[in-house]
Amino acid sequence: MRRAMNIVPGRSARLVLAVLPFLLIAFLYVSASAERRVANPNDKLLPPVSEMVASVTRLASEPDKRSGDLLFWSDTAASLTRLGTGFAVSAALGLAFGLVIGMLPMVTAGLAPLVAVLSMIPPMAILPVLFIVFGLGELSKVVLIVIGITPFLIRDLAMTVGTIPREQMIKAQTLGASTWQTMLRVALPQTMPRLLEALRLSIGPAFLFLISAEAIAAENGLGYRIFLVRRYLAMDTILPYVAWITLLAYVFDFALAKIARAGFPWAYVQEAR
Template sequence: MKKLINYTPSTATRLFLGLLPFALLLLVYMGASEARLAENPNDRLLPSLTQMGDAIERLAMEPSKRTGELTFWQDTQSSLIRLLSGVAIAALFGLVLGLLTGALPVLNAWLAPLLTVISLIPPLAVLPILFIAIGLGEASKITLITIGIAPFIARDIQRSTQQIPTEQLVKAQTLGASTLQILMRVLLPQIMPRLIDAVRLSLGAGWLFLIAAEAISSTDGLGYRIFLVRRYMSMDIILPYVMWITLLAFLFDYLLGLLNRRLHPWSEGTNA
């Protein structure tokens, strides 16, 4: 009999096992919801799937009486613009800082300690400072996301740069490459796959900072809507919004992974 540690499931079995926990959770929720609603039809803690579907259909298909916009899609658009803007700025900043401090010892000695200290500051602790200094507009929300994940990306890129074999740098210098050429043609191509992976790992934190900023100061967005309707215990809206955020996060992670495999197929073995 084959030992369990040596058993590798087939593709179909792997898919079944992956979907099984979600199916079980759904069945448990449906049973609990039905039981609570049978006891109290006005119960708002565990709404039925039909109630959640009706609530989201109303927000997604019926224009808001206040703004005339489709609330669900407007919230999604606003949140995605903030998230993608903050992540893009953080990725660019993290790439440049991480590459330079990882490749140039003089910059490492100068900036690495500061980067380490900044990475230890809880980003949410500086949110009031951002609101005071920048205001309550979009800039403060995007800045919070950038501050929250840029140090992580920078330190990751820094370590990855330092792990590149010194022999490559010596060979490039032997062939007459300048510092800029080494950075751009030797180090940068090898760092790009790690940058995409770092962005994937930081997306969860990015969503956290986005929702926190929207909950405190915003007039639209997924986080804003969740915290707005919680005062009415509108779980028929909160739960679908949470599931929608989770789905968006999964899609971003999947697409970034697919992009990495397409652009840098050689890096899979290295990452493994």
């Protein structure tokens, strides 16, 4: 008997199955919006698609009267700059400490418990502390992202190093490799694919920390704009911004996946079978 768990859809069927939920969501939204507008022509909760398109077009193509900026693009640039900086710093710290903690037992004994405790601290709980220490500028927002995802990266990469077969380490030492050379030539190449996968898993939390910081103290950014217009119940702006943030996160995830598979194809041989 053919079981459902053994049915693998082809490329065309996979595409249809992937698009179908989005079409269903769009249909439900349009239907609900039309029903609410029939009951109340001034309803703001579920604006028609035409209103959202008009709002985004205005923000993306008409200069702001106060600043002269195209708000949609300036908000996007500000948020992506903060996110990119936080990601770069977190990746560097996560890789460095992850390798050291995973490779050196003495460092593992000293730092692993500390990193484990730090990873349990809710980053949003210390956001006021960051604003007090680093001010309300860009640094506090970047630091929040770094604090939010770096401990996770360190623990994940340290565990990845710990799963490298011991035989490889012994062979490298037998051939005369020092600890530093073993770390760079054996551990680092096998850790890089996992770093990219861990960064993919961190995209959602990173955006959460970014939007939260921008909502509290910022003069631009996607999160700032959403929380600025909420007082006017401007769902025709809020919903497109949320959709845009989601699209950006998906693009980042897709790009990291492509980079990982192009740069380290040997790590995904099992998936290709």
